[in-house]
Amino acid sequence: MIRVSSLSSPTTWRGAWRRTAAFRAFSSSDGSPPNGHVKPTKTNTRQRRVQSDANAPQQTLEELRQVRLDKVAALKAAGLTPYAYSFAATHSTAQLQQQFAALPAGSEDSSANVSIAGRVMLRRTFGKLAFFTLQDGAGVVQLYLDKARLGDAAFEQLRDLSDAGDIIGVRGSVKRTDKGELSVYVSQWQMLTKSLLPLPDKFHGLTDVNTRYRQRHLDLIVNPHVRQTFRQRAQIISQLRSVLDGLGYLEVETPILQTQPGGAEAKPFETFHHALDAPMTLRIATELHLKRLVVGGLDRVYEIGRIFRNEGVSTRHNPEFTSVELYCAYADHEDMMRLAETMVADMARRLHGEAAVVYQGTRIDLAPPWRRASMSDLVRDATGVDFYPFVAAGDVAGAKAAALALAGDASHAAAVSRDALRECETAGEVLNALFEALVEQTLVQPTFVTEHPIDISPLAKPHRAKAGVTERFELFVVGREHANAFSELTDACDQRRRFEAQAAKKARGDEEACGVDEDFLAALETGLPPTAGMGIGIDRLVMLLTDAPAIRDVIAFPTLRPERPPAK
Numbered sequence: 001m002i003r004v005s006s007l008s009s010p011t012t013w014r015g016a017w018r019r020t021a022a023f024r025a026f027s028s029s030d031g032s033p034p035n036g037h038v039k040p041t042k043t044n045t046r047q048r049r050v051q052s053d054a055n056a057p058q059q060t061l062e063e064l065r066q067v068r069l070d071k072v073a074a075l076k077a078a079g080l081t082p083y084a085y086s087f088a089a090t091h092s093t094a095q096l097q098q099q100f101a102a103l104p105a106g107s108e109d110s111s112a113n114v115s116i117a118g119r120v121m122l123r124r125t126f127g128k129l130a131f132f133t134l135q136d137g138a139g140v141v142q143l144y145l146d147k148a149r150l151g152d153a154a155f156e157q158l159r160d161l162s163d164a165g166d167i168i169g170v171r172g173s174v175k176r177t178d179k180g181e182l183s184v185y186v187s188q189w190q191m192l193t194k195s196l197l198p199l200p201d202k203f204h205g206l207t208d209v210n211t212r213y214r215q216r217h218l219d220l221i222v223n224p225h226v227r228q229t230f231r232q233r234a235q236i237i238s239q240l241r242s243v244l245d246g247l248g249y250l251e252v253e254t255p256i257l258q259t260q261p262g263g264a265e266a267k268p269f270e271t272f273h274h275a276l277d278a279p280m281t282l283r284i285a286t287e288l289h290l291k292r293l294v295v296g297g298l299d300r301v302y303e304i305g306r307i308f309r310n311e312g313v314s315t316r317h318n319p320e321f322t323s324v325e326l327y328c329a330y331a332d333h334e335d336m337m338r339l340a341e342t343m344v345a346d347m348a349r350r351l352h353g354e355a356a357v358v359y360q361g362t363r364i365d366l367a368p369p370w371r372r373a374s375m376s377d378l379v380r381d382a383t384g385v386d387f388y389p390f391v392a393a394g395d396v397a398g399a400k401a402a403a404l405a406l407a408g409d410a411s412h413a414a415a416v417s418r419d420a421l422r423e424c425e426t427a428g429e430v431l432n433a434l435f436e437a438l439v440e441q442t443l444v445q446p447t448f449v450t451e452h453p454i455d456i457s458p459l460a461k462p463h464r465a466k467a468g469v470t471e472r473f474e475l476f477v478v479g480r481e482h483a484n485a486f487s488e489l490t491d492a493c494d495q496r497r498r499f500e501a502q503a504a505k506k507a508r509g510d511e512e513a514c515g516v517d518e519d520f521l522a523a524l525e526t527g528l529p530p531t532a533g534m535g536i537g538i539d540r541l542v543m544l545l546t547d548a549p550a551i552r553d554v555i556a557f558p559t560l561r562p563e564r565p566p567a568k
Contacts, residue, residue, distance in 0.1 A: 068196045071161045075191060082194035087169040089117045094138035100174050100182055108175035117169040117192060125159055143170055144183035158189055165195035213552050213560055233542045233554055236347055240324060243343055249300040249326060254289035256282055263287030265512040266309040282308035286325045292523040294327050294531055302326035315550040316480050319559050322538040331532035333471045336485040337448055340475060341368040351545055359478050359547055374451040375435050382438045390427040391453050392468040399427035403434055428453025443476035458498040460486035477544055485534035492524040
């Protein structure tokens, strides 16, 4: 801590500071120091004119940085370190606010001896008084800085050599001002980290979306709601782990580098392992490895991990995202429905006190049970045409004809693409195309969409009572998919046929189709017990539970297009 007795001669640091080019460049003609501090005179002392960083002359970023570098030099000249090694804080700002909540306005607890550390967000000086706003990871508190208490040298150093953005530590008593602001009445202070770059404008904040994502550190500093979002994200993942661990699931890790992408229909990122002399891909799902563990006798497993898909970027898509996949032996997709609705409702209760959220102005009721509806029924409700008979019979020509007739209808023409329908190779693909075009965005309240066609579900078990469809569901909320689950296909021969069908699509140019994974098929032939599996997109779940409009708002460092230097 800085104490008057421990300071070098005031002349030492003042002289070093005054000799800098920055001081000379930004001092006024009458010799007053920079940053808006006015040379005391009888007139301006009586007026007690408020001075702040907002009064500083407009400077370029490089000029501002040089001013701060010169202050670093001045601190060193005073025998002080601008970059401390540690600091022993007794309280966080939140703990101070809680412990001294009952302190009356205009009073001081002189027996309190507290120390806190944080970033200076705002500086205001009033002659021999100054008020700083200090922010730490828990909140903010005011620093009450009195020259009479700090001493001339320490006060002037704090005033002249600190800036908004600096990280400082202070010690003192606690008082509440006449206006009711809880404050640390500072008796000692210490520079912990001298910031070289200014914070975003304190009046307008950091509002440019592109800058917020590229410079997330600034976004977190100046936008409290962003810090809250990432805290809630951590709470959601922690609760997810706690629930699954409590149900006897074992958390495991599976490879990110793979020789055969599988478990989803997605274009992978490709790389090359030089030591092995082998092409590899980043995983597009964790499914196949997790099911191999179930074959090995780990009856309940899950993995929370990063998934990589070489696809487009949008408000709901990021090429690198986080998912949880879980597998439970001797269960089916109905068990996964009950787990999903119970788990998400409990998360909402933990965060918001009720099994509901307000998402972008719309109240979403998450209390179980959630709606269940088959894909064909939802398309029938939207179009008046039942496509299930086409799917059950494998009648792609009939499905296409009925769908193209809808595309010619004025009420559906804008949403249904004729070209997309013509490219469909099966009746199931036709049904799915109509679902995505006409139904998906209408599913605002939580809905389990069931009975997906076999054609688009290569890893799901056939429905036990209905031809052409599977025991699968996708969970939709606010018009977007949040989870995908099914009773797992355990027939190795059927699985091989489906893989071969996928490989044929890949050979015809479908970059998202998977190939034949012989390692997985060998495990499946060993015997996979009846198993249910589910994948949940954690980023989209966090979006829903925190009212975040875009997936980039819940990923600390989202994938962005590289910034290119301006053309010369």
